Amino acid sequence: MPRTLSHWLPLVLLTLAAFWWRSRDLASRPMHADEANQAVKAGELLESGRYAYDPHDHHGPVLYYAAVPIAWIRGQRTLAGLDEVTVRLVPALAGAASVFLLGLLAAPLGRWPSLAAAAFLAASPPAVYYSRYFVQETLLATFTLAAFVCARQWWSSGRARWAAAAGACAGLMQAAKESAPLFALAGIAALLAIRGRSDGPAPRRPVRDALIAAGAALAVAALFYSSLGAHPSGLRDALGAYGPLAARLGAGDTGHEKPWWYFLRLFAWQRNGGVVFEQAAFSALALAGVATALATRAPLLRWAAAYSLLVLLALSSIAYKTPWHAIHLVPGFSILAAGAIAAMSRGAASRIAAAALTIGVLGLLVFQADRVTRVYGSDARNPYAYVHSSPDVLKFRGLADAALSRSPGGLVRVISEEYWPLPWYLRGMDNVGYWTRPPADCDAALVIASAGLADEVHSRLHGTYDRSYLGLRPGFVCIVFTPRR
Amino acid sequence: MLRILAILLTLGSLGAAQAEDLVPLKLELPKPLFVGTPRPIKVSNLEPETAASAGPLMVPAGTTLLSLNKSVTSSDTSPVIGELTCVTDGDKSGDEGSYVELGPGVQWVQIDLGGPARIAAIAVWHFHAQARVYHAVVVQASNDPQFKTGVTTLFNNDDTNADGLGKGADYAYVETYKGRVIDAKGVTARYVRLYSDGNTSDELNHYTEVEVYGKPVN
Numbered sequence: 001m002p003r004t005l006s007h008w009l010p011l012v013l014l015t016l017a018a019f020w021w022r023s024r025d026l027a028s029r030p031m032h033a034d035e036a037n038q039a040v041k042a043g044e045l046l047e048s049g050r051y052a053y054d055p056h057d058h059h060g061p062v063l064y065y066a067a068v069p070i071a072w073i074r075g076q077r078t079l080a081g082l083d084e085v086t087v088r089l090v091p092a093l094a095g096a097a098s099v100f101l102l103g104l105l106a107a108p109l110g111r112w113p114s115l116a117a118a119a120f121l122a123a124s125p126p127a128v129y130y131s132r133y134f135v136q137e138t139l140l141a142t143f144t145l146a147a148f149v150c151a152r153q154w155w156s157s158g159r160a161r162w163a164a165a166a167g168a169c170a171g172l173m174q175a176a177k178e179s180a181p182l183f184a185l186a187g188i189a190a191l192l193a194i195r196g197r198s199d200g201p202a203p204r205r206p207v208r209d210a211l212i213a214a215g216a217a218l219a220v221a222a223l224f225y226s227s228l229g230a231h232p233s234g235l236r237d238a239l240g241a242y243g244p245l246a247a248r249l250g251a252g253d254t255g256h257e258k259p260w261w262y263f264l265r266l267f268a269w270q271r272n273g274g275v276v277f278e279q280a281a282f283s284a285l286a287l288a289g290v291a292t293a294l295a296t297r298a299p300l301l302r303w304a305a306a307y308s309l310l311v312l313l314a315l316s317s318i319a320y321k322t323p324w325h326a327i328h329l330v331p332g333f334s335i336l337a338a339g340a341i342a343a344m345s346r347g348a349a350s351r352i353a354a355a356a357l358t359i360g361v362l363g364l365l366v367f368q369a370d371r372v373t374r375v376y377g378s379d380a381r382n383p384y385a386y387v388h389s390s391p392d393v394l395k396f397r398g399l400a401d402a403a404l405s406r407s408p409g410g411l412v413r414v415i416s417e418e419y420w421p422l423p424w425y426l427r428g429m430d431n432v433g434y435w436t437r438p439p440a441d442c443d444a445a446l447v448i449a450s451a452g453l454a455d456e457v458h459s460r461l462h463g464t465y466d467r468s469y470l471g472l473r474p475g476f477v478c479i480v481f482t483p484r485r
Numbered sequence: 486m487l488r489i490l491a492i493l494l495t496l497g498s499l500g501a502a503q504a505e506d507l508v509p510l511k512l513e514l515p516k517p518l519f520v521g522t523p524r525p526i527k528v529s530n531l532e533p534e535t536a537a538s539a540g541p542l543m544v545p546a547g548t549t550l551l552s553l554n555k556s557v558t559s560s561d562t563s564p565v566i567g568e569l570t571c572v573t574d575g576d577k578s579g580d581e582g583s584y585v586e587l588g589p590g591v592q593w594v595q596i597d598l599g600g601p602a603r604i605a606a607i608a609v610w611h612f613h614a615q616a617r618v619y620h621a622v623v624v625q626a627s628n629d630p631q632f633k634t635g636v637t638t639l640f641n642n643d644d645t646n647a648d649g650l651g652k653g654a655d656y657a658y659v660e661t662y663k664g665r666v667i668d669a670k671g672v673t674a675r676y677v678r679l680y681s682d683g684n685t686s687d688e689l690n691h692y693t694e695v696e697v698y699g700k701p702v703n
Contacts, residue, residue, distance in 0.1 A: 271581075273566065273581055274565075274566040274567065274581050274582070274586070275565075275566065378687065379687055379689075380615075380686060380687070390685055390686050390687060391683065391687060391688045392683075392685055451616075451659075466644070468644055468645075468657065469618040469620075469657045469685060470685060471617065471618070471684070471685025471686055473686075474615060474617070474685075474686035474687070475615050475616050475617070475686065477616065477617070477618055477659065477685050
């Protein structure tokens with residue numbers, strides 16, 4: 001076998017396996033409210049070609065633009081034609097790419113340890129879960145890895161084109177989510193923290209290259225935030241997004257405030273409602289990697305330890321926490337765990353032990369990842385299924401279709417303080433209205449009301465209605481009023 | 486002559502049943518369990534007040550709890566969470582370990598009372614750590630363990646016939662620590678079977694406790 005093929009084949013096969021796992025049965029889990037919200041925006045972009053960055057309730061534009069070519073390839077041209085598989089293929093592709101990129105980033109560890117690092121990421125429960133989840137986080141994590149890989153290539157080769165590529169990836173990071181600077185700064189700070197212990201940079205003109213990188217980053221970010229030039233004020237909105245965001249987080253009343261140890265617990269062990277979710281063995285191996293980093297002069301391990309610590313400190317110090325932020329810790333932890341494996345594999349016997357340990361830890365990760373993605377995909381006990389929609393949301397469309405076939409030209413009223421992901425499931429229906437307060441006239445072919453508003457809605461119904469009950473998410477019940485025939 | 490005698494005996498036994506003293510059924514209720522931040526849900530509007538607050542069910546004097554620690558079988562023979570014994574172990578706390586979780590879709594549990602009994606009431610607690618409504622709840626009683634003959638349906642809120650047992654007109658309800666008390670109207674049966682088809686939070690089926698009240702038939 002040619003050397004190039006034998007070198008790359010395992011990583012390519014691992015990437016393909018990661019993509020298979022991330023893309024299989026993508027429509028099985030109900031859409032989370034955030035996914036639905038963004039899928040509708042992607043559908044509107046697909047249908048009308050229009051997009052305008054909204055700095056208040058949405059993140060960067062690249063997620064929506066990334067869905068469009070996939071929709072075209074799958075023959076979808078409208079919001080009504082768009083489906084879950086199309087939009088979730090975006091993070092699935094990005095998640096698979098991140099596995100390949102981590103294999104490249106971890107290359108200094110050696111052939112098999114770098115492959116082990118990529119495998120840990122491929123099997124990581126949060127990484128797998130959020131690679132099947134139409135939000136920005138996996139894109140951000142992947143572009144971050146791409147930026148690091150390109151930056152290191154520039155560092156070792158001194159070629160300006162790698163600086164431009166790193167800058168472009170940084171621009172994509174920013175176009176994915178506003179929190180991008182946190183990870184870019186953590187990467188640079190970690191590099192500064194280990195300076196003197198790594199080889200000096202090869203670039204002869206670092207200032208010029210830095211300017212090239214900055215220019216590429218600005219150009220790419222501006223391209224997306226301005227809606228490819230069609231909405232220039234998106235640039236102003238992008239710059240102004242940080243003030244309100246800081247105020248909102250500072251107020252501490254978002255409902256997503258959690259204790260400082262939240263992410264540590266995600267990577268340790270927890271038992272929710274009788275079901276255990278854990279990554280303890282993987283985390284222990286990563287801790288062993290930190291010890292290895294301290295004991296050796298391996299720059300990559302030291303950088304991964306410093307980067308992971310900085311990101312962990314930053315994420316833990318902010319009261320606002322959601323579980324998808326955890327995926328930013330996985331690449332660093334994976335490099336550290338692989339570093340520990342590499343340190344173990346000094347003799348023939350210890351290589352066997354290291355291989356057995358790697359397989360054992362991977363087995364546990366695979367078991368847990370399958371548990372969180374397939375078995376408990378939308379279960380409230382799953383720490384990654386955060387405020388997730390109930391499987392009941394899949395039933396609303398059938399009820400609406402049946403109601404309108406009984407009453408052609410009728411109206412479907414959704415009257416609820418919260419109603420996502422229903423607009424996704426009722427997409428393509430013209431005669432659906434959404435109210436957060438009951439209107440004066442509530443009569444319709446189908447009325448979907450939250451339990452909190454059901455009394456008021458019922459008092460404004462003039463006909464005789466049957467009622468049934470469907471869940472929007474755990475603890476949030478909707479009452480469905482259907483005119484009695 | 487024999488036919489007249491039989492009619493007189495039947496009327497006599499009916500009169501004796503009607504003359505039996507009725508007393509309020511007393512349930513031992515678990516303490517309210519509120520887990521996490523309260524969710525935006527109002528319980529009282531899910532069914533008419535008249536049905537929800539009709540007062541205690543009146544049952545014949547001498548009615549006792551028949552189901553405690555009786556054997557339980559299920560359509561899900563290997564529950565992942567909890568044991569089938571949770572259904573009749575007397576623990577209604579709703580805490581982890583007090584309930585059994587059956588798989589997704591239509592599932593049932595069946596209680597064997599050990600012998601025929603005149604059943605006055607059945608109380609069921611599915612899961613009350615969170616406000617949720619169980620779909621397609623059907624409660625039946627029979628002397629046939631296969632529930633093929635002599636089946637009496639005591640409660641049915643399956644408005645879409647998801648269970649395949651026919652549509653029912655009873656109200657759906659939100660789970661609370663009070664459970665749900667079903668009037669069994671003195672049906673004589675050895676087995677009680679309860680169906681459900683997931684709930685408004687997930688597709689799974691849970692039983693914290695089922696209590697069957699009545700009098701053994703000698």
